[in-house]
Amino acid sequence: MQQTKDLAALQQFCTRIRRHIVEMITEAKSGHPGGSLSAVEILAVLYHEVMRHDPENPQWPDRDRFILGKGHAAPVLYSVMAEFGYTPVDQLHTLRRIGSIYQGHPDRRFIPALEASTGSLGLGLSVGLGMSLAARLNNSPTRVYVVLGDGEIQEGQVWEAAMFAAFHKVDNIVAIVDFNKIQLDGWVKDIMEVEPLADKWRSFGWHVITLDGHDIPAIRSAFSEASATKGKPTVLVAHTIKGKGVSFMENNPKFHGMAPTKEECAQALAELN
Amino acid sequence: MAVKTKYELKLGAATREAFGKALVELGKENQDVVVCDADLSKSTMVHWFAKEFPDRFFSCGIAEANMVAIGSGLASSGKIAFVASFSAFVLNKGFEQLRVTAAYPNVNLKVVGTHSGISIGEDGPSQMSIEDLSLACALPGFVVISPADEVSMSAFVRLAAAHVGPVFLRAGRVKVPQIYDPGQKFEIGKAITLVDGKDVTLIAHGLMVAESIRAAGILEAEGVSARVIDMPTIKPLDTDAVRIAASETGAIVVSEEHLVDGGLGVRVAQAASLSHPCVMEYVGLTDYAESGTPEAVLEKFGMTAANVAAAARRALKRK
Structure with a gap:
């Protein structure tokens, strides 16, 4: 496990990740900036302070597992993994290009250190549960972290998985809902409301922690609480801002799946210092 | 063997x-x-x-x-x-x-x-x-x-x-x-010849294998020598077995309890087309079936030895 960084250092890391996200999507001329930017603090805390992982030994059997259920947010995952040395930082700009390891959505064939190939929504939590069960059978300390989109949880399979996890008392898994309120076609509340979200998870038998998904101390404390919660799975309902950190992308449905122009990129980078 | x-x-x-x-x-x-x-x-x-x-x-x-x-x-x-x-x-x-x-x-x-x-x-x-x-x-x-x-x-x-x-x-x-004796060896991707024959080859999987063996008996009584091949592995297909059957018998009937579209038959036809095209017939389903006893359903929807034998006769006519 990584040592706890001081807050300022972690915030600087988040800014660096945001710069990667904006630059790589601009270069690719397509991709999903909004939902990548909203999940930055969650992944930063996980990879720096929570997960037991070793970039030198990515297949270590007892490692913790991370699955990006909302696979379209691949740029945030690629940027974090690259910063940790899993993959080359200087290739991030090849995102979505033919032959690149940085495929449009996470693809294990190109990056074996990825725990799952995702992109079709609603499958990640179930795959994560399989890994949790395997860890339990092996008496392994492995814990599994699955980041879900708020639009993604409209998929019925997520609730099949939610039912399963509580029924089987799977307590080595943590789901994190990146609750940024926006999906492809617009606001979640206008497409298919998911609220009351905390109540839904609670009624499915999960321990629910509601928090500000950009508040690093709150994220740290939520993951500690999740680790201490036994006998049931934990979900973090993380209230986030789509496009967080770039003023003109924040809360703007347009930037769910639209690349910034070169000018917009320059403006975004000027804000991300 | x-x-x-x-x-x-x-x-x-x-x-x-x-x-x-x-x-x-x-x-x-x-x-x-x-x-x-x-x-x-x-x-x-x-x-x-x-x-x-x-x-x-x-x-x-x-x-x-x-x-x-x-x-x-x-x-x-x-x-x-x-x-x-x-x-x-x-x-x-x-x-x-x-x-x-x-x-x-x-x-x-x-x-x-x-x-x-x-x-x-x-x-x-x-x-x-x-x-x-x-x-x-x-x-x-x-x-x-x-x-x-x-x-x-x-x-x-x-x-x-x-x-x-x-x-x-x-x-x-x-x-x-029961078709096999205990101890029979199997391999993924390998067909097994159950009955030797030279006029036509009957290929099948699942319960149509037994029906194909029975069909070979019916055909034998008519003076037709039918080879029977069990093709348990649908994919990867034993393309060698298909090529040899096509070249040695010149006619293939594929029988299966599945839609003809997308089943073993079309895979066999594809393999034959690439190695040794031959006359082919298909015994399979073309639509959804209905309730009934298993025997009645299989009979009504053409999954019997008689259907396999009839298909073999059609193939032989076209040879």
Whole structure:
């Protein structure tokens, strides 16, 4: 496990990740900036302070597992993994290009250190549960972290998985809902409301922690609480801002799946210092 | 191996039963074998495994999509994960999960579909699986196997477990004739010649293998020498066996309890077209069936030795 960084250092890391996200999507001329930017603090805390992982030994059997259920947010995952040395930082700009390891959505064939190939929504939590069960059978300390989109949880399979996890008392898994309120076609509340979200998870038998998904101390404390919660799975309902950190992308449905122009990129980078 | 000339075709166990028993044996030998079920354990016969190894058995409730993806997660963490349901449910409801969590990342998942084909009888078309081979074969990297009897099913459960990569294993509900003696050797991707013949080749999988053997008997009485080949592995196909059958007999009839579209027949035709094109006929389904006793359903929808023999006569006329 990584040592706890001081807050300022972690915030600087988040800014660096945001710069990667904006630059790589601009270069690719397509991709999903909004939902990548909203999940930055969650992944930063996980990879720096929570997960037991070793970039030198990515297949270590007892490692913790991370699955990006909302696979379209691949740029945030690629940027974090690259910063940790899993993959080359200087290739991030090849995102979505033919032959690149940085495929449009996470693809294990190109990056074996990825725990799952995702992109079709609603499958990640179930795959994560399989890994949790395997860890339990092996008496392994492995814990599994699955980041879900708020639009993604409209998929019925997520609730099949939610039912399963509580029924089987799977307590080595943590789901994190990146609750940024926006999906492809617009606001979640206008497409298919998911609220009351905390109540839904609670009624499915999960321990629910509601928090500000950009508040690093709150994220740290939520993951500690999740680790201490036994006998049931934990979900973090993380209230986030789509496009967080770039003023003109924040809360703007347009930037769910639209690349910034070169000018917009320059403006975004000027804000991300 | 010498080809047997006489088959008693004595009724044996259903292939689902052979699967359930083989799974328990496998579980005893290998602690990594785990099983996921979607509320059909008494029908798929994985309840025996559940009783023997409760810690390695996961009840998923009636949620096949979740079950398949959980199986993929288990397999991704080194387990030999079997997920079992009716073919109609695990392939259709789980197809997206088979594609994205097993085929595409090449995960070592074992998928077993029981109650395949129309021979389930009374339950009717919603439970009958006639598209499963087409779907399973559409998934790159999947090995697709449809054993004909209990001996071959037992062997293929072990072969599936030993194979590294995703596998779909097709089982049936009803008791089927015994074709193989215990101890028979099987290989993934290898056809087995059951009856020698020179005029026409009858290729089949599942319960149509026994019907093809019977058809060879009918044809023999008419002076036609029919070769019978069991093709338990639908994918990867034994293309050598197809080429040799096409070149030596010049006519092939493929019989299967599945839609003709997307089944073994079209795969055999493709293989023959690339090596030795020959006259071909198909015995299979073209539409959804209906309720009835298994025997009545099989007869009404053309899945009998008489249908195979008739197809062989048509092929011979066109030769």
